[in-house]
Amino acid sequence: MDKLNIKPLGDRVVVEPAPAEEKTESGIIIPDTAKEKPQQGTVVAVPDNDKDNNIKVKAGDRVLYGKYAGTEITLDGKDYLILNQSDILAII
Template sequence: MAFRPLGDRVLVKRVQEEEKTAGGIIIPDNAKEKPQEGEVVAVGPGARDDDGDFIKMELSVGDRILFGKWSGSEVKIDGQDLIIMKESDVLGVLS
């Protein structure tokens, strides 16, 4: 993939959600909610503060993250559905 986010933005691929519930009930596609969990595919170099000092990104490629339901902008790159969002839209990193 030849895409590099600018500033403090990250490119995220949603993690696929389970197709069945714990009880074995199959969930149809139109009833599923989009997962709020993803994997960081690419990160920008970071941002600058008001004084012009460089602020390094805390996220790195491969991190599994949680983000808000309405965070970011959905894009399609190389046939994949991805999300571009600011680092501040990320709620946390899963370990």
């Protein structure tokens, strides 16, 4: 995992979404227009832990989050999400 040059503030974390499914279990290829938004990814950046932040995830954790949660950004050609910690549903 490359070092990410972004430091989230408050209770926000940066997540790299998992790639969308390319085909179904039966082998049918899913066109780009029908692909589901991923709902899981890997945490790549968290704010510095100080007294005000109660961050329960750490970089490298795989997490589940709401389908329409967060703000999508692109840095160095990669897509990321900036999520509030409350948008994270579970660590997997």
